[in-house]
Amino acid sequence: MRGEPIVILLVEDDPAHAEIVRRNFESSRIANKLFCVEDGQAALDYMYRRGDFRDPLKSPRPGIILLDLRLPKVDGLEVLKTIKTDTGLARIPVVILTTSAAETDMVKAYDGHANSYLVKPVDFCQFVELMETLGYYWLAWNENPY
Numbered sequence: 001m002r003g004e005p006i007v008i009l010l011v012e013d014d015p016a017h018a019e020i021v022r023r024n025f026e027s028s029r030i031a032n033k034l035f036c037v038e039d040g041q042a043a044l045d046y047m048y049r050r051g052d053f054r055d056p057l058k059s060p061r062p063g064i065i066l067l068d069l070r071l072p073k074v075d076g077l078e079v080l081k082t083i084k085t086d087t088g089l090a091r092i093p094v095v096i097l098t099t100s101a102a103e104t105d106m107v108k109a110y111d112g113h114a115n116s117y118l119v120k121p122v123d124f125c126q127f128v129e130l131m132e133t134l135g136y137y138w139l140a141w142n143e144n145p146y
Contacts, residue, residue, distance in 0.1 A: 017120065063092070
């Protein structure tokens with residue numbers, strides 16, 4: 001709904017990258033709530049409200065998922081596959097946010113119905129710019145059927 005905070009689930013195992021995303025979204029004028037998990041298993045637990053995420057207040061349904069590919073415990077592509085094959089979760093946009101520019105990873109992500117594939121720039125300023133652009137596109141301009 002317009003004007004209401006957008007819940008973002010960030011699945012990122014690199015604390016520095018997670019901090020860049022968090023700071024950028026905090027400084028933007030886009031209303032949102034960012035929830036972070038550090039591995040693929042925690043992402044699935046969050047989405048299915050298991051374990052530490054049983055309480056819906058600790059795991060509100062995200063409006064978008066930012067998903068790294070190279071994750072501990074459960075790989076990002078497996079998380080993507082699980083989300084996109086679940087009819088209750090499949091409409092949630094999943095943006096792959098990764099350091100991998102490998103074409104095979106891109107193909108697998110899009111075959112798994114990723115909504116977007118973004119390669120994290122090595123340069124800090126470019127990474128910040130990417131997050132700002134991502135924020136405006138997916139969180140302000142994109143329309144969702146909810």
